Amino acid sequence: MRKTIATVLVATLAVTSCGAQVSDADSGTAPPGYPVTVTNCGRPMTVQKPPSRVVTNDIGITELMFALGLGERMAGYVVDKGQSGGVASSPWKADFGKVPKLAEKINREVVQGADADLVFAGWSYGFSEGTGFTPDTLAKLGIASYQLTEACRNGVGKQRGIMPPLDALYTDLQNLGKIFGVSDRAEKLIREYRKQVDEVAAAIRPGSPKPKVFLYDDGRDQPFTSARNAGPDEIITKSGGVNIFADVDDSWTTVSWEAVLQRAPDVILINDYGGEVGTVADKENFLRSKAGVRDLPAVRDGHFFALPYAALVEGPRNASAVVEFGRYLAGLRR
Known part of the structure; x- marks a missing residue:
């Protein structure tokens, strides 16, 4: 059994700084196509509707959201000083300018202050037992987590990785496509990335x-x-x-x-x-x-x-x- 933690996102939870409570506005039927379930780090994750206040940690994770056109679904992002040059050179620089930068280090106070309904991060990409910021602690606050597949723990201590890195990328794109209802966009990106990689291999x-x-x-x-x-x-x-x-x-x-x-x-x-x-x-x-x-x-x-x-x-x-x-x-x- 892999030592991973998954969280079920329940859309009827309206997150506040004091925790979670049931919102009457969200107690109706699920939108068309929902609920959906994906596998994240070996565990099922179910969403009743697309998250609308996502907080991301790290530049690559944030750019995944932007590449899928999901900037409007974000409450903000967290990147440290070392990633500032990457933001300046990013193909999604305009998106970084539209979505609030919340902090240089993610923690519970940051995501609660942003009224987050989902945190997209990973082990050593924000999640850490040492800081007490983990999917488990967020779940107790009524905040769901999606873990970066590259950083999934593989069951040997704190070692990470359960599949080849590009497969991890494609898996996350497919999962995010389903979670946010943009599967067509996700599949198009996967085809483009596979084509780029295959052309390099074919030229060798x-x-x-x-x-x-x-x-x-x-x-x-x-x-x-x-x-x-x-x-x-x-x-x-x-x-x-x-x-x-x-x-x-x-x-x-x-x-x-x-x-x-x-x-x-x-x-x-x-x-x-x-x-x-x-x-x-x-x-x-x-x-x-x-x-x-x-x-x-x-x-x-x-x-x-x-x-x-x-x-x-x-x-x-x-x-x-x-x-x-x-x-x-x-x-x-x-």
Whole structure:
């Protein structure tokens, strides 16, 4: 049994700052096509009508709502300072300008203050036992949760990931399409993203060498990277490379520099996010200066490529990230 928590969204609950109470206005029959039930992190989730005051956490999650044209269904979003550059460069920048930014860190007070009827977040994408902000605590407040599929826990401690990352993206699009009554829009996006990814794969010559790729997010003493269940894994593999930590059954995770040295990557994909080390240039300089790491093939040959955080976490920029990184790897093969 996977250690996930799911919440049933009951439309007859009108959320207030003091909890939940029955609203006479919502006590009638369900809208046409409702109720609907989806599977979220292995558990059923039923909605009696489309949520109307959604609070999202993190840029990729928020962009999923915008890509589906659901900005009007949102009470607001939460992103931290490290994601401000991603908002400025977002294809949905106009939507970010229309929907209120509520805070830089999500918590119970933020979502209650927004009168949220649904929180869309994920484990380590806002949900955390350490902060006490979990689907279970929200349920006690009468607020439903939808969990990002990339971050579903897989039953081994706090490890995350129950399916390949792009499948997680498509699953969330399908689920959100059903929850909000926009399935046609969701299926159209899925077809577009699959087409983009398939075209990159089709352009790779059979038998072409597959460079070993290390995703470097951040970290001086220990690097933070992508295992096989995080978005960068399929961004790398669909682009024609090999994720050097594809054997790790987790999502975003910490590894050792010794493991990086042993796997000797040919290319380093940098998460343009900031963090402890800093900018993309700071991260490149750090890798060039670190003993052992500076002798890796990727560092020695200057094979660095950067993508924004919003393109690497699960979200609607994943397919275009495959196109961009695929173009870079194709250039190395020439």
